[in-house]
Amino acid sequence: MTTLRYHVKLLNYDYLLITGIVWALGAFLTWFSYHTLNLGDMTISVLELVFPVPVAVLASAAFAGDPAREVVCTAERPVWQIVASRIAVVLGLLAVMAVLFDAYLAVLNIPLPGDGGWLEKQLVWFSPSLVLIFASLLASLWSRSATVGASVAVGVWLLEIILHDLLIGDAVLQGVWLDVSRRIFLFATLWETGVPFWLLNRELLAGIAAVLAVACLWRMSRTEWLLGGE
Amino acid sequence: MQIQLEHLSKTYSGNVQAVRDVHLSIQPGLIGLLGPNGAGKTTLMRMLATLLTPTEGTARIGNYDVRQAADRRQIKRILGYLPQELGLYPNLSAYEFLDYMAILKGLHDGKARKQRISELLEMVSLADVAKRRLRGFSGGMKRRVGLAQAMLNDPQFLIVDEPTAGLDPEERIRIRTMLSELALAGGRVIILSTHIVEDVAQTCRRLVVLHKGQVRFDGAPEELAALAEGRTWQMTTSGARPEHLAIASILPRAGGIEYRVIGDPRPEDHATPLAPTLEDGYLWLMSGLGTKETALNLLRS
Numbered sequence: 001m002t003t004l005r006y007h008v009k010l011l012n013y014d015y016l017l018i019t020g021i022v023w024a025l026g027a028f029l030t031w032f033s034y035h036t037l038n039l040g041d042m043t044i045s046v047l048e049l050v051f052p053v054p055v056a057v058l059a060s061a062a063f064a065g066d067p068a069r070e071v072v073c074t075a076e077r078p079v080w081q082i083v084a085s086r087i088a089v090v091l092g093l094l095a096v097m098a099v100l101f102d103a104y105l106a107v108l109n110i111p112l113p114g115d116g117g118w119l120e121k122q123l124v125w126f127s128p129s130l131v132l133i134f135a136s137l138l139a140s141l142w143s144r145s146a147t148v149g150a151s152v153a154v155g156v157w158l159l160e161i162i163l164h165d166l167l168i169g170d171a172v173l174q175g176v177w178l179d180v181s182r183r184i185f186l187f188a189t190l191w192e193t194g195v196p197f198w199l200l201n202r203e204l205l206a207g208i209a210a211v212l213a214v215a216c217l218w219r220m221s222r223t224e225w226l227l228g229g230e
Numbered sequence: 231m232q233i234q235l236e237h238l239s240k241t242y243s244g245n246v247q248a249v250r251d252v253h254l255s256i257q258p259g260l261i262g263l264l265g266p267n268g269a270g271k272t273t274l275m276r277m278l279a280t281l282l283t284p285t286e287g288t289a290r291i292g293n294y295d296v297r298q299a300a301d302r303r304q305i306k307r308i309l310g311y312l313p314q315e316l317g318l319y320p321n322l323s324a325y326e327f328l329d330y331m332a333i334l335k336g337l338h339d340g341k342a343r344k345q346r347i348s349e350l351l352e353m354v355s356l357a358d359v360a361k362r363r364l365r366g367f368s369g370g371m372k373r374r375v376g377l378a379q380a381m382l383n384d385p386q387f388l389i390v391d392e393p394t395a396g397l398d399p400e401e402r403i404r405i406r407t408m409l410s411e412l413a414l415a416g417g418r419v420i421i422l423s424t425h426i427v428e429d430v431a432q433t434c435r436r437l438v439v440l441h442k443g444q445v446r447f448d449g450a451p452e453e454l455a456a457l458a459e460g461r462t463w464q465m466t467t468s469g470a471r472p473e474h475l476a477i478a479s480i481l482p483r484a485g486g487i488e489y490r491v492i493g494d495p496r497p498e499d500h501a502t503p504l505a506p507t508l509e510d511g512y513l514w515l516m517s518g519l520g521t522k523e524t525a526l527n528l529l530r531s
Contacts, residue, residue: 002340006330009321067317068331071379074279074311075334076303082334223281 007089010066011058016093019054023097026050027104034110043105044113044190047098047125053157055094056132060149062086063226064140073223080220083137090133098125113189115198123202128186130209132157138212141219144228160186168192184208231258231308231386231419233278237287240273240443248273250443251287256421260413262430262451263423265440266516271423272314274440275391278421279311291387307336310385314392314423316376320365324356324375327364332382350378354408370401377408388412388420394429402426406433431508439515447515451508458506458514461494465501472497476517478510492517 026046033042063083114121132153140149166172168182188201233256240249249270276282280302294301328347337343351357354374394402410433430437439447466486475493492514
């Protein structure tokens with residue numbers, strides 16, 4: 001528990017504040033758009049589009065943003081375990097944000113988006129968040145820069161939003177390519193509402209995140225890759 | 231506890247040879263590693279601290295080989311490391327930082343950890359500011375926290391990389407004294423890497439000079455100083471800078487400019503011979519006037 005407390009304290013306080021503001025803003029917009037404009041999309045947008053970004057940015061600093069990383073690498077505890085604990089803290093923060101939001105939606109009597117039961121509906125935010133968290137972590141480990149890691153996550157997020165018509169429409173992609181693109185599209189709940197492969201999409205995203213996590217583990221297997229000196 | 235380096239080399243991508251064919255046998259005590267910036271000191275330190283893998287050769291820390299993954303974990307158990315640039319967590323207090331590092335170093339018993347941290351905070355004279363956040367610490371205080379961090383596991387092998395760089399004289403002396411006291415405790419190998427000759431002169435009985443990744447000198451400080459014996463001169467000129475000589479100091483005087491120079495043979499008839507210091511010996515070695523072979527021949531004679 002002591003270690004966990006320190007991992008929480010090491011999180012960038014400014015980012016934590018921004019994350020809190022993002023949550024509050026999302027909560028307000030959801031209430032406003034549902035009760036005033038009668039729009040359900042805002043709920044999906046907050047959970048699927050907005051929540052993954054601040055946590056992906058936090059994940060980018062899990063190792064590359066550590067000012068004492070050279071000393072951390074000489075500690076008896078393996079680096080991957082230290083980074084895994086920090087990522088667990090980030091995921092915990094995300095879970096708290098999402099569960100609080102679920103409770104908030106229940107209070108406002110707004111239905112949860114997504115298919116299946118309560119647990120499956122949590123995949124609305126969980127799967128895209130996992131992909132962005134591990135993409136961000138991998139990029140930060142590769143570049144040894146938290147800024148690069150965060151930029152990659154935000155870049156992927158922005159591209160998927162800006163190019164969503166191209167990624168899930170048939171203007172450019174056809175056949176198998178289009179099928180694949182739709183099934184690994186990060187924001188399928190919002191822009192592919194009601195498609196039968198929604199759960200498969202969430203599972204595939206979790207699979208991609210797992211591959212990225214393995215790549216992170218491999219990258220952490222040699223200290224010189226983390227600190228420079230190849 | 232003994233450290234044995236054989237044919238140790240490190241080549242970075244782009245064929246940059248940072249450390250070349252280093253042979254050293256290091257016994258317990260404080261050993262100084264001296265050299266200009268870019269000499270390969272930090273690379274050597276990092277290889278010994280298990281952060282870099284040697285390209286060639288071996289480094290054995292006690293019974294463990296830094297090239298073997300299984301041995302590296304054992305080395306970490308007996309290693310204390312203070313890197314050249316230690317960043318600290320600004321949100322944590324000195325106590326919290328040491329507590330966190332102690333947990334990562336495998337000190338799981340809370341009571342023993344607390345006791346150890348208190349001892350170390352006393353040792354580095356930071357007990358009274360233990361609960362203050364690190365963001366308010368001066369450069370010297372941060373180095374002392376770093377040194378305490380390196381000592382958490384009571385290491386048998388301590389590496390300190392440029393611990394006094396950028397510190398005011400009082401802090402430098404304080405850090406130096408701490409290192410000397412740690413060495414006096416016995417049984418522990420301490421490698422002090424620095425480019426400040428004075429630090430080595432005041433603390434070490436043995437020093438190694440690295441230049442372009444190679445060992446240029448290995449011996450006692452007085453032996454290095456002796457290299458400049460008969461080659462250290464004081465001369466005064468009207469302003470003309472002495473050529474082909476290593477200049478140790480320049481001091482404006484009423485009758486001209488006084489130079490302390492290192493060179494062979496005597497530069498001018500009126501040049502006065504001086505007793506060499508460690509810095510003079512180091513300059514002679516580094517200036518290119520004294521080659522490794524010359525230095526070794528002089529030492530043998």
